[in-house]
Amino acid sequence: MICPNPNCGYEGRSRKRARGSLLIGLILCSFFLLPGILYFMLMSGYRYYCPCCDMQIAVDN
Ligand SMILES: [Zn+2]
Numbered sequence: 001m002i003c004p005n006p007n008c009g010y011e012g013r014s015r016k017r018a019r020g021s022l023l024i025g026l027i028l029c030s031f032f033l034l035p036g037i038l039y040f041m042l043m044s045g046y047r048y049y050c051p052c053c054d055m056q057i058a059v060d061n
Contacts, residue, residue, distance in 0.1 A: 005050065008050060017046060018047075
């Protein structure tokens, strides 16, 4: 990937990060099952960041 930030210009691998917090999802599931499941559905997938300037590059569902 190439960073879209003109001040950065990083070329190479992007950093992958989970969208939601697993802990919050588990807490929701243990108290309210349905919102917990919904949270996991909405928060599944990953976001990609530039490791140099931390700019978000892409969202993968
Ligand atoms: Zn960058």
